[in-house]
Amino acid sequence: MGSYQIIDHTADLAVEVSGENIEDLFRTAYQAWYDIVFGSQPLKYRGQKTISLEAETLEELLVNFISELNYWLMVKKWLPTEIKKMEIFPEQERKKLWVLVKGQPLDQRELQVEIKAVTFHQMEIKKKDGNFITRLVFDI
Numbered sequence: 001m002g003s004y005q006i007i008d009h010t011a012d013l014a015v016e017v018s019g020e021n022i023e024d025l026f027r028t029a030y031q032a033w034y035d036i037v038f039g040s041q042p043l044k045y046r047g048q049k050t051i052s053l054e055a056e057t058l059e060e061l062l063v064n065f066i067s068e069l070n071y072w073l074m075v076k077k078w079l080p081t082e083i084k085k086m087e088i089f090p091e092q093e094r095k096k097l098w099v100l101v102k103g104q105p106l107d108q109r110e111l112q113v114e115i116k117a118v119t120f121h122q123m124e125i126k127k128k129d130g131n132f133i134t135r136l137v138f139d140i
Contacts, residue, residue, distance in 0.1 A: 002028035002131070006036070013113065013140050014122070018133045022090050025125065025132040026062060026097070030083055032136065033066050037073065039112050043081045045102035053097045058125045059134070061088075061095045066118045066136065069101070074114070077106040113140055 002019030015032045019025030051068055055061035072078045085100040117139040125134045 001031065004028055004032040006032075007135075012119070012121075013115075013138045015136045015138070016133065017136060018131045020131060022058065022125075022132055023086055023088050025134065026065060026088060027083055027086060029062060029066055029134075029136055030069065030080075033069060033115070033118075033138075034080070036113050036138070037070075037111050037115060038079065043079070043104060045081050046104040047078075048084065048100060048102045049078070049080075051097065051099040051101060054094045055097075056094065058090055058095055059120065059123050061097050062125065062134065062136075063118050063120055063123065065097055065099070070115050070118060072103070073106065073111075079103050079106045113138075115140055 002024045004015050004017045007014045007016055017029045019028045053064050055064055069080050080101040080103040082102040084102050087098045089096040115138045119137045119139055121137040122135050
């Protein structure tokens with residue numbers, strides 16, 4: 001799996017994310033989001049859901065993906081605990097993403113951070129030294 005690092009950012013929370021390929025970048029972005037909002041509390045899944053998204057750009061697709069997970073958590077009270085399967089189609093005119101996510105209803109556990117929104121601020125997916133990298137900025 002790729003890596004991420006939380007970085008200083010005025011009034012928000014930012015994360016530098018890298019991955020060996022686009023799928024790895026998206027999986028690592030998920031892991032960063034999960035660790036930020038929930039930490040390392042042990043969980044078991046009790047269900048699964050699918051995500052199917054389209055967007056004009058990979059940046060938009062990534063923001064929409066993390067935003068969808070955050071919506072499930074904050075509004076539907078369902079915590080995505082593991083990405084089981086992911087397919088991304090970046091070569092098509094409209095970029096596509098399909099994900100099978102395992103998870104569970106949110107119980108009495110407390111969130112470490114409440115993310116209000118995933119933003120496009122300073123976001124650009126680019127290739128550097130053989131890896132894909134980007135910055136995610138969360139409005140908290």
